[in-house]
Amino acid sequence: MDATKVIEVREGILSANEREASALKASLDSHDTRMLNIMASPGSGKTTTILATIARLRDRLNFAVIEGDIESQVDSNKIKDVGIPTVQINTGGACHLDVPMVKPAVDLLALDDTDCIFVENIGNLVCPAEFDIGEAAKVMILSVPEGDDKILKYPMMFSVCDVLIVNKIDFLSLSTCNFDMQALLERMAQINPNAKIFPLSALTGEGVDEWCEWLLSFIKPLEKGE
Amino acid sequence: MDATKVIEVREGILSANEREASALKASLDSHDTRMLNIMASPGSGKTTTILATIARLRDRLNFAVIEGDIESQVDSNKIKDVGIPTVQINTGGACHLDVPMVKPAVDLLALDDTDCIFVENIGNLVCPAEFDIGEAAKVMILSVPEGDDKILKYPMMFSVCDVLIVNKIDFLSLSTCNFDMQALLERMAQINPNAKIFPLSALTGEGVDEWCEWLLSFIKPLEKGE
Numbered sequence: 001m002d003a004t005k006v007i008e009v010r011e012g013i014l015s016a017n018e019r020e021a022s023a024l025k026a027s028l029d030s031h032d033t034r035m036l037n038i039m040a041s042p043g044s045g046k047t048t049t050i051l052a053t054i055a056r057l058r059d060r061l062n063f064a065v066i067e068g069d070i071e072s073q074v075d076s077n078k079i080k081d082v083g084i085p086t087v088q089i090n091t092g093g094a095c096h097l098d099v100p101m102v103k104p105a106v107d108l109l110a111l112d113d114t115d116c117i118f119v120e121n122i123g124n125l126v127c128p129a130e131f132d133i134g135e136a137a138k139v140m141i142l143s144v145p146e147g148d149d150k151i152l153k154y155p156m157m158f159s160v161c162d163v164l165i166v167n168k169i170d171f172l173s174l175s176t177c178n179f180d181m182q183a184l185l186e187r188m189a190q191i192n193p194n195a196k197i198f199p200l201s202a203l204t205g206e207g208v209d210e211w212c213e214w215l216l217s218f219i220k221p222l223e224k225g226e
Numbered sequence: 227m228d229a230t231k232v233i234e235v236r237e238g239i240l241s242a243n244e245r246e247a248s249a250l251k252a253s254l255d256s257h258d259t260r261m262l263n264i265m266a267s268p269g270s271g272k273t274t275t276i277l278a279t280i281a282r283l284r285d286r287l288n289f290a291v292i293e294g295d296i297e298s299q300v301d302s303n304k305i306k307d308v309g310i311p312t313v314q315i316n317t318g319g320a321c322h323l324d325v326p327m328v329k330p331a332v333d334l335l336a337l338d339d340t341d342c343i344f345v346e347n348i349g350n351l352v353c354p355a356e357f358d359i360g361e362a363a364k365v366m367i368l369s370v371p372e373g374d375d376k377i378l379k380y381p382m383m384f385s386v387c388d389v390l391i392v393n394k395i396d397f398l399s400l401s402t403c404n405f406d407m408q409a410l411l412e413r414m415a416q417i418n419p420n421a422k423i424f425p426l427s428a429l430t431g432e433g434v435d436e437w438c439e440w441l442l443s444f445i446k447p448l449e450k451g452e
Contacts, residue, residue: 154268155296176430
């Protein structure tokens with residue numbers, strides 16, 4: 001097997017996935033349902049951010065969550081515990097979600113009663129950035145302890161995201177924390193000037209309201225009192 | 227293109243890589259050079275841990291570093307700054323290193339003058355766990371801010387590693403940090419009881435000596451005063 005063949009297979013997968021993603025997005029649009037693709041490193045706080053958002057907005061939006069994991073149902077159990085419809089995808093090794101995995105999960109949801117679907121992707125800053133899943137927006141979470149230089153090392157994820165959440169800002173108070181927010185913002189302005197950026201702590205709640213306000217305006221549920 | 231074909235290509239890659247990894251390890255052994263495969267999420271402190279280790283042991287071991295990154299030379303520049311032979315691999319998108327990438331980098335090093343090669347893999351808890359690169363040991367770094375539950379979500383990496391470094395223990399002092407070290411140790415005892423575990427802070431230096439002692443005994447440089 002030569003390298004060319006591997007590349008052809010890979011390109012075939014990517015373009016087929018893109019076509020299916022457009023079809024899935026169109027289907028979601030027809031139900032006025034917006035899907036958000038939440039991507040981040042392991043442990044950056046994807047689930048905690050989703051839970052904090054749902055807690056603040058569940059009276060104004062109908063949520064559902066699709067949880068992508070290699071194995072385990074740790075995260076989907078946390079979502080179920082708060083009474084939100086949840087579908088677990090276990091990829092059994094695959095390091096990212098794609099449409100053939102996400103679509104059957106979407107099909108299990110009552111779309112007419114769903115304004116917003118959070119899809120928690122596999123914790124990985126590399127491959128998820130390449131695969132559209134039919135989302136209305138890509139939301140990347142970077143956590144403060146990961147460092148401000150991640151944008152130099154994983155530029156694709158930072159350049160394709162519509163929203164960058166900088167989570168765990170409570171860690172900025174630690175004397176050994178050397179995260180330079182200004183450096184991150186300047187780099188982001190260079191490679192992705194249109195991205196919305198929300199520094200917050202999903203755990204303490206600081207900054208979460210600003211992110212929720214944006215999300216509410218993005219989802220725009222006309223049927224919910226506007 | 228059907229899914230079966232993709233799986234066949236993938237399995238072909240994995241088994242070819244394993245054969246090449248054995249050959250590379252045998253070649254390194256013949257030079258008394260030990261290669262360590264350093265794997266972790268983005269931002270868990272791989273480079274900082276490598277630098278802290280080199281600072282403590284450079285009078286007793288001859289080091290070299292191979293830096294794997296999607297793009298950029300951020301990390302290899304840090305290693306070069308302290309005067310250690312460094313080779314940068316830019317994968318241009320690939321989310322893990324394999325032998326065809328690592329071997330040409332090894333070939334650039336003066337193996338007879340090298341006791342220990344650190345290979346800093348791509349920041350990713352998924353795919354690097356599947357690909358041997360000719361290493362004498364797999365070292366996984368988990369950082370405290372990522373959370374103690376990562377072992378449930380990325381079990382393969384935790385089960386294949388020979389060493390688990392729990393980095394950034396300085397973050398344990400933060401009141402909002404909810405990391406449960408005991409829970410991690412208990413889970414690790416179940417899935418990988420033989421792994422050596424070193425809690426440390428590469429930044430403050432706490433715990434680094436214990437890891438360095440183990441490393442020194444593992445490398446055993448007979449030609450260096452033993």
